[in-house]
Amino acid sequence: MKQQFLKMFVLSLVFTVSGICQTTTQKNVKSQNPNILFIAVDDLRPELNFYGANHIKSPNLDKLAGESLIFERAYCNVPVCGASRASLMTGARPTRNRFIDAHVKKDEDYPEAISLPLLLKQNGYQTISNGKIYHYGNDDAKAWDEIWQSSRRWRYAFEENFELRQKTGRGLPVEIADVHDSIYMDGKLALKVITDLQKLKQSNQPFFLTMGVAKPHLPFNAPKKYWDLYDRNEIELPESYVQPETTPKQAFHNFGELRQYEKIPKKGDLPEELAKELIHGYYACVSYIDAQIGLVLDELKRLNLDENTIVILWGDHGWNLGDHKLWCKHINFETALRTPLIIKVPGKTTGQKTDAITEYIDIYPTLAELAGLKSPNSVEGKSFVPIINGQKSDKNWAVSKFKDGVTLIKDQLFYTEWTDDAGVAYARMLFDHKTDPLEIDNLAEKPSYKNTVEALSKELREKWGEDFLK
Template sequence: MKALLILLLAGLSAVAAEKPNVLFLFADDMTWKAVNALSDEDIDTPNLDRLAERGTTFTHAYNSGGWHGAICVASRTMLNTGLQLWNAQAAEKSLKKDYAGKKRSWSQLMSAAGYRTCISGKWHVGMPADQIFDEAVNIRPGMPRDRKNAYERPVEGKPDPWSPTDTAEGGFWQGGKHWSEVIVDDFEGFLGSDDDRPWFMYLAFNAPHDPRQAPQEFLDRYPLDRIKLPKNFLPVYPHRDPMGAPQSLRDEKLAPSPRTPFAVKTHRREYYAIITHLDEQIGKILDRLEKSPDGKNTFICFTADHGLGCGEHGLLGKQNLYDHSVRVPFIVAGPGVKAGGKIDAPIYLQDIMPTTLELAGAEVPDSVEFESLNPHIKGEGTPREFAFGAYRDLQRMIEKDGKKLILYPKAKVARVFDLKSDPHEMNDLIDTPEGKKIAAELFPVLVNELKRLGDGVDLKAVYSKL
């Protein structure tokens, strides 16, 4: 009997050992373009480039929007509950009660499947991280604290009141060490545990969210004459007020309005610098993992909660539905993942939740509204036909087959883009026969999807445009 018990325990141990570790690397405010290997941006991301070479990139990964200006809250709530936008909003007020006790969040489900769960960095979800994860260290707020001198700057010809390298400004430097570097230390601590369970690590960087601070050596890599103005630069976006992105909105207030080439290039320089600094920290994590016995059996995902304008279309934030703000980098690597692969089918970044639950042999609750990517990774499955987006009751969007429709219901504005010929979304086709045809095809698909998801926005006001 004792021998049988030993054999049984050994068998269970072997099954547990086959489960892959899961390393989730999460950036904040990082557009899909900000990885050199994925776009034509002149930005240095050698470590993310090598991760893309080692694994598979989903080139059209979306965040479906937000119900207030903090898009990160919506994105992260969807990610950790598996609920799509409006159901996630409805659940937000009772998250602490519903999830802390009922074990329904991503990490809790991984824990139930036998995983040791760890988090470091930004959380910003309405349930306590230390009740959701086994180990929670250096849990950060929504953004590093900034100061008034970080806004409506710089003005050409005047001294810049803000320095992204001055540690006295606090922000990412608060505590004495850059927050991105602290996550590397925390990863080392998690990896050094003698716990023999497979692990799930949720490493959530605040970078490259503003205040975009990085050491001087990273700023020095991007002299202002290296920075190109976005092709879709505008001094002022014509619909910014009715779409909910006025100059008074915190993100938009970072630079003066109207936008100037000098101000936009300065902000992009700081954005690139903190991303390259972030990339270096990710490189340290990947290097350490490769030297670890766990390295060969770890599934890695790198993505971000949403993108960012940073001067494109005259916008600085993420409260819009252009590709620079709704699309994110999304790279997976690990056992069974094709090296150098690219998949163009539309996905939502939150699809990573059921994907990893499946890999862990965990329960995927019926309430989860996102889809596992494992069939696509294996070259199987039926891809989504489209992706939708929403911001408050002020904006709606659908992308399908390289065509895009954006609606601003209160402004009675519709915009149409052919992304294959116009990837920077500069040529609005709504007043052309081609554009009206595209809009007429996409509008009912969007309406049906919004109805399915319980979205009560009234789109009748813009129907005449279509």
């Protein structure tokens, strides 16, 4: 009897030790595969405190930036949402026939590419798409364990404004409603992401959890308390509120996206009062989404998931708030190309800043490397993990494209060509940010810059991608 009891005790001890070892192994495996919280913000320009601005109230983004690596010279590869997102998620450059406009689908433009979420899913990650990640919610469906989007009904709080949108296609460009944050889409999004975090806390799988924030995209709708943070009398039009004759006409557009909204004139400059109302609304929306992102980051910390979770936040492109008398994106000025990009890597980032030129196609190989994975051959970007590790970047250029316009960013020079299907340029502009950060004085046609233009034109073709003209 004693021998049998002893035998059972030993077996029990073996199973217990085995279970402890197995649990420890699982924890070790998970610690080697960090979670990723992937926050994509629509139309967010780098007009934030940690980029030198001091008028937009965004305490949660400021706090996250203080724990992150801040990229001061990050650029989207194409300044329009659908194309920018597809390019980023595949790590592939836009070409003349790939990733063209807002209505791009990754599955149609580059179906053979293994996207970032698909790579992670294939390697044991739980992948959840919340909100706007691709332009279309069902795009790249095989990459996700779950896809969730809030009803578009909640773009507006007032029923009459929603009905107006249904009738006109766009509706009013602003709405001020004294309602709870959760009435609008991004408030509902925050609650969904928080619920996901609580569920994922119980899982042994690493996760790739996304938060696709809708604002500050038009319409500029946010709860009244965020509008009340700003005094419209203190809002001014941008210093670059001009369109010099030396700049090619191809550089400008009629901001058709905004023109579709009610009470917006169909042509010409906006009345100053209306322009300031739109800027006010943009600021209010940034403060609103800041609060929603803050709720998610607080829950991440409360659950003790922050210690093993990479947090990356990016805006899909820049946005014009009257810069060059333009609104929206869809252009090759820096205001549409430069973007906010910050990444928090536990144990490595503490609010450092880098002026290394970074492209959005670099995000894919970076996150793959941090997850211990090799990027597929279709990825054209370059990992910026060395920068995270404190090393100096050896890359000093980026290429961005919108339709016929292709821009080479080289050190402080911004060179753009508008080209035909054969790659022949029919218009050019060149700005030197050392002396002209607002991009007012086009140098491309000045005789003294002829050699510079020829060298940049050649380099542009070397760097815009092997498949660019295909």
